[in-house]
Amino acid sequence: MESEQPESKTKQKWAPWLLLLTVFALAAGVTIVVGSQFGTPETTFPDLGDIIENDPDLPATNEAAPTFRLETLDGDIFDLAEHIANDGRPVILNLWASWCPPCRSEMPAINVAAQRHPEVEFVGVAVEDDPQKAADFADEIGITYRIAIDDGSVGEAYPVLGLPGTFFIAADGTISKNHFGLVTIDSLDDDIAELFGS
Numbered sequence: 001m002e003s004e005q006p007e008s009k010t011k012q013k014w015a016p017w018l019l020l021l022t023v024f025a026l027a028a029g030v031t032i033v034v035g036s037q038f039g040t041p042e043t044t045f046p047d048l049g050d051i052i053e054n055d056p057d058l059p060a061t062n063e064a065a066p067t068f069r070l071e072t073l074d075g076d077i078f079d080l081a082e083h084i085a086n087d088g089r090p091v092i093l094n095l096w097a098s099w100c101p102p103c104r105s106e107m108p109a110i111n112v113a114a115q116r117h118p119e120v121e122f123v124g125v126a127v128e129d130d131p132q133k134a135a136d137f138a139d140e141i142g143i144t145y146r147i148a149i150d151d152g153s154v155g156e157a158y159p160v161l162g163l164p165g166t167f168f169i170a171a172d173g174t175i176s177k178n179h180f181g182l183v184t185i186d187s188l189d190d191d192i193a194e195l196f197g198s
Contacts, residue, residue, distance in 0.1 A: 058158070058159065058160070058178065059157070059158065059167070059175050059178075060175065060178075061174075061175050061176060061177060061178065062174055062175065062176075063174060063175055064173055064174055064175075065080065065091075065093075065167065065169045065173055065174065065175050066157035066158065067079070067080040067081040067084075067157075067173075068080050068153050068154050068157060069081075069082075069153075070125065070148035070149070070150070070151060070153075070154065071148060072146045072147060072148045073135055073138060073147045073148065073149075074146075076146070078123055078146055078148060080169075080173075081173075083121060084169075084171070084172070084173040087121065088171055089119060089120055089121045089171060090120050090121070090168070090169060090170050090171045090176075090195070090196045091120070091121045091122075091123060091168075091169040092110075092113075092120055092121070092122050092123070092166060092167070092168055092169070092188070092192075093123050093125065093158070093166065093167040093169060094107075094110055094122070094123070094124045094125070094164060094165075094166045094167075094183075095124075095125055095127050095154065095155075095158060095160055095163060095164060095165040095166070095167075096124055096125070096126055096127070096163055096164045097126055097127055097128060097129040097134070097163055098126065098129050098130065098133040098134045098136075098137040099129065099133070100163045100164065102163070102164055102181065102182050103163055103164040104137065105182065106164060106182045106183050106184070107124070107138075107141060107143060108141055109183065109184050109185045109188070110122060110124070110145065110183065110188065111141070111142070111143050111144055111145060112185050113185055113188040113189065113192075114144060114145035115144060116185075116189070117188075117189075117192055119196075120192055120196060121146070122145035122146065123145065123146045123147075123148065124138070124143065124145060124146065124147045124148070125147075125148050125149070125150050125154045126138075126147070126148070126149050126150060127150040127154060127155040127163070128150070128155060129149065129150075131149045134147075134149055135147075135149070160180065161180075162180060162181075164180075164181070164182070164183075165178070165179070165180050166178070166179040166180075166183055167179075168191060168195050168196075170195070170196070171196075176195040176196075177191060177195055179191070
C-alpha cells in the first residue's frame, strides 16, 4: 500500500505559510480597491522571492554551500564536498517535488540547459516526495542530469519556504545565487554566463 506520509508532512509544513500568503493577498486586494476609490498613489508590494531569499535559515550568497551525500536514481553517489574537492565544475542544485506543478513545468528546461552546459554539474533533489512518484516523473520526461531523492539532509540544510528552489554553487563551494520560482532556458543561460563565466 502506497504511503501518503510525505504529502501529509508537506501539507503540515506549508500550512502556516499558505495562511500567511492568503492574508497577504487579501490585504493587497483591499489596498488596491480602496486606493482606486480614493485616488491613493500606486502601492508597491514586497516581492515574495525577496522575502524567501532573505530568510535567515537559508544559506546566503557568498557563504559555503551546505554539503550533502545522496544516492542518485542511476545508482551513483553524489557527494557535494567530494565534487568540490575533485571535479572543479560549479553546481546548479534544484530542489523539486513531483507534486509541485511549477517544478514539473521547469524540469524540461533544466534538462536542456544541463545538456547545453556540460561545464556545469546539474543536480536535482526531490524533497518531501514519494520516491517512486519522483522517479517515475523523472523517467517520464527523460531527465538526463543527476536526480536524487532527499533523505532529509538536503531539505534541512536548504530549508526553502516554497518549491522550486535553485541554488547556484561556485566551483569553490560558495553559493553564488539563490533563485526561488521557475527557471527557464534563457534565465539559466544568463545566470551561468554571469556567475560562472561559461
